[in-house]
Amino acid sequence: MADRILEGSLRAISAPDLLTFINMIKKTGILSLRQGERTRRVYWEHGEMIFASSSDPDESLGSFLVRHGKITQEQNMKSGLLVEPGKRQGKVLVQMGVLTPKELWWAVKNQVLEIIYSTFALRDGYFTFEESEEPHEEKIKLSTSTTNIIMEGIRRLDEWPMIKELIPNDRLIPELAPVEQQDKGVRFLEGEKAVLALIDGRRTVREIIHRSSLDEFETLRVIVSLVRARYAVLPEAPLPPHGEEVEDALAIRELIFSYNQIFSRILSSLAGYLSREDLEALAQSCLDTANSSILEGLRFEASGQLDPKVLTANVADHHVDRRLADLDGGLSTVLSFLLFEASKHLSPEEKSAIYRMVEERVSPAAS
Secondary structure, three states: OOEEEEEEEOOOOOHHHHHHHHHHHOOOEEEEEEEOOEEEEEEEEOOEEEEEEEOOHHHOHHHHHHHOOOOOHHHHHHHHHOOEOOEOHHHHHHHHOOOOHHHHHHHHHHHHHHHHHHHOOOOOOEEEEEEOOOOOOOOOOOOOOHHHHHHHHHHHHHHHHHHHHHOOOOOOOOEEOOHHHOOOOOOOOHHHHHHHHHOOOOOOHHHHHHHOOOOHHHHHHHHHHHHHOOOEEOOOOOOOOOOOOOOOHHHHHHHHHHHHHHHHHHHHHHOOOOOHHHHHHHHHHHHHHHOOHHHOOOOOOOOOOOOHHHHHHHHOOOOOOOHHHHHHHHHHHHHHHHHHHHHHHOOHHHHHHHHHHHHHHOOOOOO
């Protein structure tokens, strides 16, 4: 049985300090960090971090693999539909022949580290630590020491503003600098040489990240180093980002997250009554029938959710006074169609649970 031995606000203690404290007291258990609708969990064994998970769809294994160019969005959706109790998406991808066991190990390890590193930037929210006698069971566990992870997380936190200043979005296209401008005194490591070889004046930063053997942060750091050593140049006028950061970005993310949780619940419930093909057709029909510019270029992912980045990009050019309400209107229309379909298939108990979820999670926007 787990005992809650720590809880509090992340405004009172920083995430790095919290991780350091748990490492010092050598506890086994689960640290939960909640910010809005998102919850990240870090699993510990005698003061060492061994695993992490997140309720954020952007931090799922499938999204991580798509982001790094290891699988396609179609493969992500297909494998997600094949997930069953006791069988995770990574195992499904290996069984499909999309990933090798070695690639899965690499992906899980780096996805878990990304989740942990993402907690370092949390400035508010709530945390709890529940101690347990036995550690969480995972086949793939971190082997990196917690001290090294914390040091790396702090370094990334310090360097991130500088990276974002030079590379404000991942659609920039780096080019090789003229040979006469290059600093000949620089000696590159193998990973840095590999990133340099990917710069050809055609690939975007995102495409370079996809092809790089390094993780996203390290690839960006290498690109910055190459620019500073005058081996690469970036365009002065950046391309517009796929999902630009808007003034009310936090409210937009929270609204999208709330709707996505409901969409996922409805579609996962309908999966018990409809074939995969019929469910995909029904979900797409709801988007098409809604006929909103907010939904342009979107389809439901394997998780039963809509891509937050595409939604944010679609609403970015709306007037700030209408942006949240327009987004709420488009998503509400989709929800209405999904609820109508749910009413035709689900049991009274399932429908009642979903209606309660709608009442709890979605409140009127732009009040």
